[in-house]
Amino acid sequence: MNDNDRSGMTLIVKTVTRLTLGFILIYGIYIGMIGHSSPGGGFAGGVIIALSLVHIMLAFGRDAALRRIHRGTLRVLTGLGALVFLYIVLCNPNTALGRIALPICEMLIVGAGLFAIFVALVLLSKGHRDSE
């Protein structure tokens, strides 16, 4: 990780982000996967994953975050999750595939979709500031 340039926040924030990022991601995936047996569910897990990506973006700046996660990848993940979700629900949600895949798809849709919205808004405000 070579993110020690001037963009983003201070070195303290970057170091703490580097330490905690994996734990936040794992916790989001955990919340999403155990939704059937305890409080939680795909939606909350997806939002936590999106929050961890937003965390990278706030700490390291926009360019470092977009170098790691491409915008096209976010769109592909959201669309893929939506298509698989539609397929499972329209066919039969009560199969083994549905039980495993529905929370994962919801996690994908929510996580990638919300982060894509955040990226688009940030880029839009940057563009306005550059053009003014």
Add this chain to the structure above:
Amino acid sequence: MLEIHLILLFMIAAAIIAVEVRDMLSSVVAVGAVGIGLSLAFLVLKAPDLAIMQLVVEILSLIILVRATSHRDLPFSASGRWVFNTVSTISFILIFLACAYISLLNLPVFGAPQLRELSKFYIDEARTLTATENIVESIALRFRAYDSLGEATAIVVATIGVLAIARRVSIKGKADDER
């Protein structure tokens, strides 16, 4: 039920502050206080699923709002077109009250659901039919999978809308700078 009343009073006060305060950032913070109060209310009412979801959604929306409002104060225009504004506000309130009256007449009494057999079926058979222990999740993702489909569709449509509107260059112009 004292806690829930205290939380509701706190949320109402925070909402009024959010509307009345002049500074944008203070208003955003007050909106965040309303969301945290709602999360606490869910927790008091023994719905930890919704409490977790409300908490994380609140944090995400707060980050987006702070990011959007921290650098500038949006201009607030209160002058001009006051006739149109007043008429449209009053007519909106009247239409809202009429619709609320009609729909409240048709609601079942609180605590006496009409589909009692259906809820009993859900509670009795959820564990054996869907092999899940969390009954909320089993209803949301198994019995009512179409509801979840609608929810996911709403998120996908919102994402597509934001991505379509918030692009820098139009489709016909030069290509969007993909990274």
